[in-house]
Amino acid sequence: MQTDTPRPMFDTDELVINMGPQHPSTHGVLRLILKLDGERVLDCDPVIGYLHRGIEKLSENRDYTQIVLLTDRMDYVAAATNNLGYVETVEKLYAIEVPRRARYIRTVLSELQRVASHLLWLGTHAADLGALTVLLFGLRERELILDLFEEYCGARLTYNSMRIGGQPVDVPPGWDKRVLAFCDIQEQKLPEYEQLLTHNRIFMERTKNIGVISGADAAALGICGPPLRASGVLRDVRKDEPYAAYDEMEFDIPLGTQGDTYDRYLVRLEEFRQSLRIIRQAVQGLPEGPIMGKVPRLIKPPAGETYHAIEAPKGELGYFIVSDGKSVSPYRFRVRPPSFCNLQALPRLVKGHLVADVIALIGTIDIVLGEVDR
Amino acid sequence: MSEGPKPAPENPDSPGSPKPEEKAAEPTPQAASPKPAADAAAPTPAAPAPKPAAAAAKPAAAPGSPKPAAPKPEAKAAPPLPPDQAPPADLPLPAYVTALQEGLPGAVEQVSYWVGDWTVIVGAARFADVCAFLRDTAGCRFDYLSDLTAVDWPARPEKRFDLVACLYSTALRHRLRVKARLADGEAVASVTGVWPAANWLEREVFDMFGVTFTGHPNLKRMLMPFDWQGHPQRKDYPLEGPGELLMESPQDWLKARQAAADADSE
Numbered sequence: 001m002q003t004d005t006p007r008p009m010f011d012t013d014e015l016v017i018n019m020g021p022q023h024p025s026t027h028g029v030l031r032l033i034l035k036l037d038g039e040r041v042l043d044c045d046p047v048i049g050y051l052h053r054g055i056e057k058l059s060e061n062r063d064y065t066q067i068v069l070l071t072d073r074m075d076y077v078a079a080a081t082n083n084l085g086y087v088e089t090v091e092k093l094y095a096i097e098v099p100r101r102a103r104y105i106r107t108v109l110s111e112l113q114r115v116a117s118h119l120l121w122l123g124t125h126a127a128d129l130g131a132l133t134v135l136l137f138g139l140r141e142r143e144l145i146l147d148l149f150e151e152y153c154g155a156r157l158t159y160n161s162m163r164i165g166g167q168p169v170d171v172p173p174g175w176d177k178r179v180l181a182f183c184d185i186q187e188q189k190l191p192e193y194e195q196l197l198t199h200n201r202i203f204m205e206r207t208k209n210i211g212v213i214s215g216a217d218a219a220a221l222g223i224c225g226p227p228l229r230a231s232g233v234l235r236d237v238r239k240d241e242p243y244a245a246y247d248e249m250e251f252d253i254p255l256g257t258q259g260d261t262y263d264r265y266l267v268r269l270e271e272f273r274q275s276l277r278i279i280r281q282a283v284q285g286l287p288e289g290p291i292m293g294k295v296p297r298l299i300k301p302p303a304g305e306t307y308h309a310i311e312a313p314k315g316e317l318g319y320f321i322v323s324d325g326k327s328v329s330p331y332r333f334r335v336r337p338p339s340f341c342n343l344q345a346l347p348r349l350v351k352g353h354l355v356a357d358v359i360a361l362i363g364t365i366d367i368v369l370g371e372v373d374r
Numbered sequence: 375m376s377e378g379p380k381p382a383p384e385n386p387d388s389p390g391s392p393k394p395e396e397k398a399a400e401p402t403p404q405a406a407s408p409k410p411a412a413d414a415a416a417p418t419p420a421a422p423a424p425k426p427a428a429a430a431a432k433p434a435a436a437p438g439s440p441k442p443a444a445p446k447p448e449a450k451a452a453p454p455l456p457p458d459q460a461p462p463a464d465l466p467l468p469a470y471v472t473a474l475q476e477g478l479p480g481a482v483e484q485v486s487y488w489v490g491d492w493t494v495i496v497g498a499a500r501f502a503d504v505c506a507f508l509r510d511t512a513g514c515r516f517d518y519l520s521d522l523t524a525v526d527w528p529a530r531p532e533k534r535f536d537l538v539a540c541l542y543s544t545a546l547r548h549r550l551r552v553k554a555r556l557a558d559g560e561a562v563a564s565v566t567g568v569w570p571a572a573n574w575l576e577r578e579v580f581d582m583f584g585v586t587f588t589g590h591p592n593l594k595r596m597l598m599p600f601d602w603q604g605h606p607q608r609k610d611y612p613l614e615g616p617g618e619l620l621m622e623s624p625q626d627w628l629k630a631r632q633a634a635a636d637a638d639s640e
Contacts, residue, residue: 049597056582057606061613092489219518219544222571235518235544303457304488307540307551309520318521320540324454331454336521336540344574373597 014042021050025128025359028369030343032358039354044347048340051373059333064090064164064299067333072158074335075371077120080113080149081312083162088243089308089319090164091293094301101289102166103245107282108179109152109161110244110310111275115186116145117313117366118268118275125265125363126197129206134196141189144182151175165295176283183276190272197265207261211349211361214259221348222341225315226271227365230256230264237311244310248285249278261364268366300328307336314338314366335374339367455529456536458495458553461487468492470514470550478507493551501537501554502563508541508550509568516541516550522565522575524556524583526609534558535585539565556585564590582607603634 020031029050035043055074059067071082084106091098123138146156151172153161161168197203213223218231228235236253238246254270256263303325309318315338322332342365349361461467467475467485471494475482481504484495496504508516521540528534533555541550556562564587565572576587577596584605587593595602604611 049595049599052597054606057611057613095489216517220570222519222569222575233544240547241549303454304459305457305493306489306491307521307549316520318540320521320523320538322525323457325457326454332523332525334521334523340574341571344571348570 019358021047025362027124027362027367030362030367030369030372032346034355034358036355039356041350041353041355041358044350044358046343046346048343048369048372051369053374055374056333056335060330063328064301064330067330068162068164069158069160071335072160073370074337074374075117075312075314075317075339075368076157077368078113078117078313079157079159080109080161081117081310081317083159084110084244085308085310085312085317085319087162087164088310089306089321090299090301092308093304093306093321093323094164094299096165096293096295098166098293099290100245100287101170102291102293104282104286105167105171105291106162107245107249108279108286109149109159111278111282112145112148112179114275114313115272115279116142118272119145121268121313121363121366122193122265125360125366126203128359128363129203131196131200131203134193137189137192137196141186144185148175148179148182151178163292163295164299166290166292170291171286176286179279179283183280186272187276190269194269198269204262206357206360207265207364209258210261210353210357211364212258212260213345213349217348218259218345221345223315223345223365224338224341225311225313225366226267227264227342227345228315229253230267231259232257237309237316241309243308245282246278249281251278261360264364298328301325305332309336312338314368314371315342337371337374339365339369339371343367343372454527456525456527457488458484458486458493459488461485461492468548468550470508470511470516470548473511473513474504474507477511478504481507491549491551493553495553495555498537498554498556498560498562501552502565502568504552505539505541505565505568508552513546514550515543515545517569518542518544519565519569519571519575520549522572522579524579524585524607526583526607528609530555532557535583537562537579537585558584559586561586561588563588564593566590581605584608603631 015036017034017036018031019034021029031047031050033045033047034041053073055070059070062070068083068086071086072079074082119138119142123135126134149159149161150156152175153159153169155161213221213231215231215233218228219233219235223231224235232255234253234255237243238251239253251274254267254274256267301323303323305320305322307318307320309316311317316336317338318336320332320334320336321330324331346361346365349365350358353361465487471482471485471492474494478500481496481500482494483497486493486495494504508514518541519539520542523538525536525538526534527536535556535558537554537556539552541552542548554562562585564576566576567589573591574596576590577593579585580587580593581595581598582605594600598606
């Protein structure tokens with residue numbers, strides 16, 4: 001156009017659209033109210049609560065052993081770590097000693113769970129960006145983990161796989177061999193994902209410099225888990241406040257430098273390797289001994305309160321439990337859900353990006369709405 | 375856990391509360407602590423039963439253990455009070471607590487300790503000041519707000535709610551809980567200016583408990599529908615929610631809700 005006078009244009013207006021609650025890319029019932037200027041996102045207001053079941057209220061009316069089942073239903077793609085966080089909090093409150101073998105089994109289960117959760121994240125994240133093959137690959141390997149869980153505790157999704165004071169069952173014969181075999185398979189498959197994504201031009205264009213956040217901002221916003229580490233903050237509950245048998249394990253914490261979507265991908269990809277490393281150590285060093293500690297038949301912790309956090313696949317999963325010392329159910333049961341706190345950062349991440357990037361950013365923070373809403 | 379000087383998991387000097395390990399060993403769980411007795415001496419009649427009777431029902435499971443019959447009705451009658459145990463006398467206060475006591479004199483009303491966790495109880499008016507101080511002071515550096523929640527204690531009607539913030543320092547790797555006691559309807563200054571992470575957490579506390587935060591940029595319900603009545607996490611809120619009416623006859627339920635709204639606005 002070579003004219004000096006600007007052509008008359010259509011009026012530009014801010015457009016407010018709803019993304020979700022039913023939308024294939026919001027990974028559940030998440031509604032985003034997007035304020036758009038053309039393709040660019042000016043503001044974003046997440047609306048949550050569609051899956052609110054009142055698990056906290058419900059737990060305050062169930063006894064301590066029954067709550068393990070409820071925790072399964074929060075982050076339903078990582079039920080084992082939910083169990084682990086809860087039982088460890090009660091054990092801390094009750095000063096129950098957990099046998100070393102049980103702690104090792106818990107470590108194996110929670111790292112298998114981390115791999116399974118990251119596989120699902122990787123698949124759905126890549127599928128959101130158009131790389132459908134990775135989803136099939138991810139589900140293929142996740143299936144092997146679900147088989148291992150099924151063999152261990154009989155369930156494939158909501159495991160109820162831990163008890164206050166130890167483990168309900170010992171590992172089946174030969175299970176350790178199959179876990180190690182899985183580690184080998186998974187190790188071989190990782191280069192396949194990398195081949196499909198890491199240097200994929202489209203994937204890089206869609207993720208590099210998208211949703212950049214600095215480490216200090218990320219910590220102030222309450223971001224936790226892999227997104228926080230991708231921003232360069234050295235924070236991993238497994239190292240900082242060791243639980244289960246992590247103090248006896250050797251592993252590294254991958255850190256990002258840019259704090260963008262691509263770094264969050266790289267961090268999680270490296271976490272696969274570190275998780276496999278932990279699983280191998282724990283399975284090979286599985287000590288002999290009992291799997292259940294000395295636990296009274298009726299669980300009724302003395303009056304007191306505690307907060308205990310673990311590193312769930314999505315970040316810091318904390319439980320705050322208040323016991324009044326008189327009742328068999330917690331007086332106050334509070335979950336600090338990592339997905340909830342990470343989702344809070346979404347408006348900050350999407351501002352100024354395109355609508356298509358919103359999808360990449362929902363994927364990169366790895367939310368499960370069952371946990372966000374509880 | 376790396377916070378502070380590492381204390382033993384049980385505190386032997388804590389008055390009245392039995393050692394957790396003793397309790398773990400023998401399954402007769404009734405705590406003969408002085409606290410329930412104190413409650414029984416001054417019962418609060420207005421408090422609604424915080425737990426269904428089933429929760430306090432007899433521990434039928436423990437076989438062969440002599441059941442302490444006496445404390446049971448007492449346990450049912452006395453609504454629980456917050457278990458803020460004093461730290462054992464021989465345990466030194468961590469540096470970040472003493473720094474807070476010196477930096478903001480008079481702000482800390484009480485220090486409590488249980489199974490390795492330190493808690494400071496501060497006045498509600500100074501809650502935000504304390505949080506800002508803890509974030510910015512050299513020895514504290516609590517730059518990470520892990521959690522912000524509340525606890526409802528109907529047995530303490532004059533200051534019904536505990537607002538609880540779980541802080542963590544990513545640099546120094548220690549934890550601290552900050553508590554403030556609030557009356558029903560009492561507003562507290564928002565800490566969204568200290569940690570933006572508090573935004574949704576405060577909204578959830580507002581939604582679930584009805585605690586209002588002044589200076590919050592967007593204080594509306596988080597999990598419940600925007601037109602919901604009541605605050606579900608309060609102890610006097612029924613577990614079943616609004617009841618069967620909603621399921622059986624939605625029209626009647628709507629009418630009842632409208633009537634309640636009209637009564638509210640008048």
